[in-house]
Amino acid sequence: MKLIYPILFLISSGFFLNAEKKVVFIAGKKSHGYFSHEHIAGSKLLSKYINQADVGIKSMVVTDDGYPKNPSILEDADSIVVYCDGGGRHLLNSHLKEFDILMKRGIGLACIHYGVEVPKGAPGNYFLKWLGGYFETNWSVNPHWVANFSKLPNHPVANGVDQFSINDEWYYHMRFRESMSGVTPILSALPSEETLRRKDGPHSNNPHVRDAVIKRKEAQHVAWVYQRGKDYNEGRGFGFTGGHHHVNWGSDNFRKLVLNGIAWTAKLKIPQEGLKSGKVDLKDLTANQDYPSSDRWSEKKIKTVLNDFKNVSF
Template sequence: MSFIKHFRIALSLVLLVPFAPGFAEDNQTRIVILGARTSQGHGVHEFFSGVRALETMITESGSFEKGTELHVEAFPFGWTEETSLDGATTLVMYFDGRRENPLQDAAVRSAVSRFVSDGGSLVSVHHAAFTDDEALRPSLKSWFGGTLPADGGLAHAFFSVSATENDHPAGRGVGKIAYVDEAYPPLDFDNESGRVRPVVTGKIVPLSGAANAKAPEPRQGVAAWAYERADGGRSFTFTGGNELSAFDVPRVRTLLLNGIAWASRVEIPETGVPTRADPALAAKLLNPRHGKDPFTVSAMMTAEEYSVMQLDWGRIDWHVTGPMGNTDVLTTGIAIVDVGKSNPRHYHPNCDEVLHVVEGHILHTMDDVTVEMKAGDTVSIPKGVYHNATNIGDTKAVLAISFDSAWREVIGE
């Protein structure tokens, strides 16, 4: 249960580029960025923070506003009732298409399909162009010009890749990129149309591990490509971005911004699209205390120093949180639910929660499962699971709550 919105600050504006008749208005570029509501933790597949990073990188660029009015709309936690592609220039997607894929929702898939058919441009970061859904794979291949084959796997690898020498605009200013990310076997490309253009290629060296009998062999691979679709739209794909830290690699930033600009029909400078975004933007989204001295001194809080939230269903006394400055790693507090009251259904995208009933009698719902809990009972709630508590007793319910992040986030209905 946590009910404070400790959102990590990111700029919220919009970017768009005029391109196809019937889409963005003249002299407007509207870019929609779509993420997902869960992560693997510790900056891995933290798509919601990556969406915020992309939004800030774009709005702090300056290149997207030249000769056009920029609008950027970010949906870090996935498709919502407010998400619309009407009038959009480009849809940027950053999520795990093999797990929590918004395109598996028929209504979302239909909206994106119409957008593509009308010439809308697409950008895929990491797994968004991949899927385990055999019915969806042909659409992804036709939209992006390539996808992961049905029997495709993945592995952590050292990328030593460079912009190709085919003079594609998305490769401007990128040069050589060397860092650890996730790599894939040979991809299933549309090799017949001649419209797929590799942008970043090179040597990919899988990291050895317990599953490898010997050091794996390096291979040549494509890490990013551009696709001029037959419908007139453009698609750009970058397979990196497994970890949020990739967004702080300068040349990866240039590549991503170039790809979004190219898809949006924005002019790309010879040195690549710049950004004024903080060089440690992704690190600070993951940990707002990044760059500051770590918390190493014991700190005692008196009851008068707790951060108290009075709510219409009760209250929360926060004892230890990142914003309070007395921890770097966790959040703890006491939630008190009044008789007959419920807190709103919500989930935590970046942390697990442990709830322990100190006093009282509650019904606790987690997704579609409801359990009755009394004093002494404890429940562990994984990140991404919707949950809430209802006090069904005749006294106030006192709940000890803790989270494995000092900067936990909450998304409620």
């Protein structure tokens, strides 16, 4: 009887409701060269700032050049973040069934940049169930362009994020679930016709995307959230197609939106002002790089970009 009152106090005070959330980042192999597709550096930077946001998240980064060598590390995760090269090299391609078991427990999933692309067929079908959408070859495209996000939705993932524009390899014309069921766009913009000047190819151009952008003038969704159903224990997904240029993690709005998205997939209540995203500096951005520095991304250029994201041109 003596134990009842302390337990009731803990429940009424929200002790159990505010239990720490575990987020696991899976960082893929090194890829494109210095300051591009920096999976480890990007994951460690995001992990650092989501831990410092003081919202009850403890994250960790797995750097096994692919799927975790010790998969049990994912068993008690509240959300998993995948930042890796995709397509035929995607680290989930050979682990679909075992990963589906995790997803059916309601574990969240966030995929960043190339991590949203998997082959059409079984991988793509699973991504529609887990994430609500994915990059499908001969349907989606991957140009570099300045996206202007002038309107943001009334959604927790957009909390505290101001309108912004930024240059990235924003994939668009994603393959979403039928009728966008369960999917809520977070970042949308209308690409210019210049983004469709390349010849037709698996990633470059196709008649479907030209009809959508040039003929119908449809805004393209480059970040979205997905609410799964009861068959997946109400799990959540977050897709974000930016993240090619490592320097963009220095943008407060860009970074805050992704931190919000990851926290949302862990079923955390997002503060009205969004997660505290800190201030990223040159030291933060140049840490944990896969490749030696290069003249293309000199310290001077990085500082210039940090000072003015709205007018940057890569």
